[in-house]
Amino acid sequence: MSLSARVVVQRGSLTLDVGIEVADGEVLAVLGPNGAGKSTLLRVLAGLLLPDRGSVVREGAMVWDDDGTHVPAHRRALGMVFQDHLLFPHLSVTENVAFGLRTRGVRKPDARAAAEAWLTRVGLDGLGGRRPGQLSGGQAQRAALARALVGDPRVLLLDEPLSALDARTRLTVRAELRRHLAEFAGSTVLVTHDPVDAMALADRVVVVEDGGVVQAGTPAEVNRHPRTDYVARLVGLSLLPGTGAGLAVRLESGGTVAVAEETSGPVFAAVRPESVALYLARPEGSPRNVWPVTLVGATPHGATVRCELAGEVPLVADVTATAFAELGLVPGASVWATVKASEVAVYTR
């Protein structure tokens, strides 16, 4: 494990008690509502906040422990991206990106060259001379990512990196971030309250609620088997990777999803579980998306039952407990699933 931590912090009425492990090249998403202690966890990992108890181990070396070991933030060789980018307003974009190299003793021309190269990598070539205030939100967040990665850190910490962006920009920056994370060799911890970020970017998800971990697993596992009502409400989005072809998305798993918006190229079709309706017989009438599926699992939560459905179009559906009983659903049952095209969201991948 390249990064493993057990962190206990008392903050007012909230006790954060979380353990995480992240391998090299792995992206761990810490998902949870605002105020759950996610950012506190990240600040402890960064060395910006001292935990009350616990330990933080990096590459087999202790960087914080109860016995008094404390490696301060500036000697932890990490990269961090903040929600509102925090580019230094008095420096140019290039100087911002070169900052970490300069503090670590790289000569000015070399640091500038490395910064320019990274700016090109994140699609900001030619903007290095600007001040951060002259960048759009998306550009600033790209520059912040370049600033975090230019020093070749072993650990990348992302604190809500997309939530300050408008919806349209978020889609493109998320897709780029996904690409950069795939190339990044170190461990990544992504803190977010947006399940789509977690699903789209992470290899594993840890759901934090009221200071504790309520669930951990791959995005698909967490999606299909939510352990608490909160997780069920929070996640549950089926993200179906495919290729946009006009008003249809051809899925990698073989099926086709009709959508309301024309797209092209690699996309995700996203379906919310409450948008899926189940029938024992193929329904007549208007819905354009009708797929035969098999029920492979069912988890009751509250008044609804979350159904895991396998087939060419793997889905997660929420049906009321009454409907579930009336349909006589048991694992292995074959049913028809329908979704209105207008209920399918499409994201660029």
Next chain:
Amino acid sequence: MTRAREGTGIPAPLLIPAALGIAFLVLPVVGLLVRTPWSDLGTQLTAPGVGDALRLSLVSATLATLLSLLMGVPLAWVLARSRVRGRAVLRALVTVPLVLPPVVGGVALFLVLGRQGILGRWLFEQFDVTIPFTTTAVVLAETFVAMPFLVISVEGALRAADARFEDAAATLGADRWTTFRRVTLPLVAPGIAAGAVLCWARALGEFGATITFAGNFPGTTQTMPLAVYLALQQDPEAAIALSLVLLVVSLATLLLLRDRWLGRTTAPAA
């Protein structure tokens, strides 16, 4: 009444005292300008001693400001950023010279740095250094009185600046000293400049502590305010001319400050 409400929107019970207040602040300055012996101004200002007093004032106020910057900016950082215990007490101590009558400050300085003072005796015996009634004493008296203005101003700027920029610097490998030099200082530079101007203006006008601790010796400790006071007793025309010089310097400071304060609202970008 109706006209006031429609015209300026100021109710009469506020308008009249406010107008009186303006008159009270502006009339003395107008009086000064009216009584200025414009025809003799050249002679008055070139009279022996005037140049010396002006030079001494400018030099000592500038030195006092530099000294205040050297000590005051780090002190402001400690007050705004560190987690030392008893910070509230420390801040109260720093602001004491703000409320202390300057004469009392002068007496206090004398008790510490005078030849019989705690530090002064040691300085005299060990190094044969005497501070009271020297230009050094002028600078120290001005620093004592003016530095709190700088500290308060810079501390406010530090508190207003987003400390998370310093977190970002730490994650980029900058230790606290590098962070202070390369991030914090540039971020609060407008606040430091405003504080320095305030501090300089206060030092320039210093009277009580200076005359108590440094005396009134033309050429070495007689600054402009002391020269004005002395002139008023012997030659009121000269006092007016000297006051005019201080007024011009003050107005220039005010203009400089206004630009700084306007610049400050645009400097820290989100």
